[in-house]
Amino acid sequence: MQVFYTDQFVLPLPSGHRFPMGKYRLLRDRLAAELPEIRLVPAEPASEGQLALVHAPGYIQAIGDGSVDPKILREIGFPWSLAMAERARRSVGATIAACRAALREGVAANIAGGTHHAYPDRGGGFCVFNDAAVAARLMQAEARRGLRVAIVDLDVHQGNGTAHIFRDDPTVFTLSLHGQKNFPFRKEPGDLDVDLPDGTGDEAYLQALERALDELGHRFDPGLVIYLAGADPHEGDRLGRLKLTWDGLEARDRRVFDWAWQRGLPLAFAMAGGYGHRIEDTVQVQVNTFAVALGYARRWQNRPR
Ligand SMILES: [Zn+2]
Numbered sequence: 001m002q003v004f005y006t007d008q009f010v011l012p013l014p015s016g017h018r019f020p021m022g023k024y025r026l027l028r029d030r031l032a033a034e035l036p037e038i039r040l041v042p043a044e045p046a047s048e049g050q051l052a053l054v055h056a057p058g059y060i061q062a063i064g065d066g067s068v069d070p071k072i073l074r075e076i077g078f079p080w081s082l083a084m085a086e087r088a089r090r091s092v093g094a095t096i097a098a099c100r101a102a103l104r105e106g107v108a109a110n111i112a113g114g115t116h117h118a119y120p121d122r123g124g125g126f127c128v129f130n131d132a133a134v135a136a137r138l139m140q141a142e143a144r145r146g147l148r149v150a151i152v153d154l155d156v157h158q159g160n161g162t163a164h165i166f167r168d169d170p171t172v173f174t175l176s177l178h179g180q181k182n183f184p185f186r187k188e189p190g191d192l193d194v195d196l197p198d199g200t201g202d203e204a205y206l207q208a209l210e211r212a213l214d215e216l217g218h219r220f221d222p223g224l225v226i227y228l229a230g231a232d233p234h235e236g237d238r239l240g241r242l243k244l245t246w247d248g249l250e251a252r253d254r255r256v257f258d259w260a261w262q263r264g265l266p267l268a269f270a271m272a273g274g275y276g277h278r279i280e281d282t283v284q285v286q287v288n289t290f291a292v293a294l295g296y297a298r299r300w301q302n303r304p305r
Helices: 023-034 057-065 070-076 082-105 131-142 160-165 202-219 246-262 279-302
Strands: 002-005 039-042 107-110 149-153 172-179 192-196 224-228 267-270
Touching: 002 023, 002 082, 023 039, 023 279, 057 082, 082 107, 082 131, 082 224, 082 267, 107 279, 131 149, 131 160, 131 224, 131 267, 149 202, 160 172, 172 202, 192 202, 202 246, 224 246, 246 267, 246 279, 267 279
Parallel strands: 002 039, 002 107, 107 267, 149 172, 149 224, 172 192, 224 267
Antiparallel strands: none
16 A cells, blocks of 8 residues: 655744644654555655646745735644745645555555645645645546545544535535534535534444445445545544544544445545644554555455456
């Protein structure tokens, strides 16, 4: 299974900044040490033309040269730097590469990405560009005419940027399960939104996921799944407000992969959010997702053709 990374581009953050930038490197090190079947590949940056499938040229330019509106930068939550701009483009490139690899090999991943709060002309909530949206549009342009893409967003925060981008696009289905009282406080209607109350635990979450996937399967027939496997529904998360255990999150991942398997669908996944009180807990959730994904990769390799 190919996994694309960008953590060699570390975004310089002021000390005490609440974004856990170090988690990506920790995760890559653990994957390299514990899951040797994973092939770790550095990601190329997305081109301006690729970004422009979703993003406004003026916004792409402003992120590139640092002229971005200070108000938008505040919404993003990162100070601008050349490294920040480069990292944002590479993170989109990693999801693009993961989608291409998934279409060939069944499953692949971006070790970062899942930046679902980014709109065409502005970022927000630690998101600069919307990687899943750009990758979905690009796969439709280059992989197969008429390719339909389901974005299954299980980060604890609503994928407001993604929902907005595909609001009037019947070829991309946006599903989001998220905390009702959590950021973003003004949600954008997606194709299927599931609001979860604070404190939701494994059982209620998995039931809600089951119903949502069922409905997705009835309403839409995708050729590719992009899965945002956010670690922030975990009970140890500082921002998540939900109470999923390690086991609950692993069952969540299994359910998504099984659902795709039953339909013979290639699946690319990205990390999205994770803000554990202990960064190691966030990384553990993500390592578990990769272990489930490897099982999927093996099934895909061994499937009858
Ligand atoms: Zn999140």
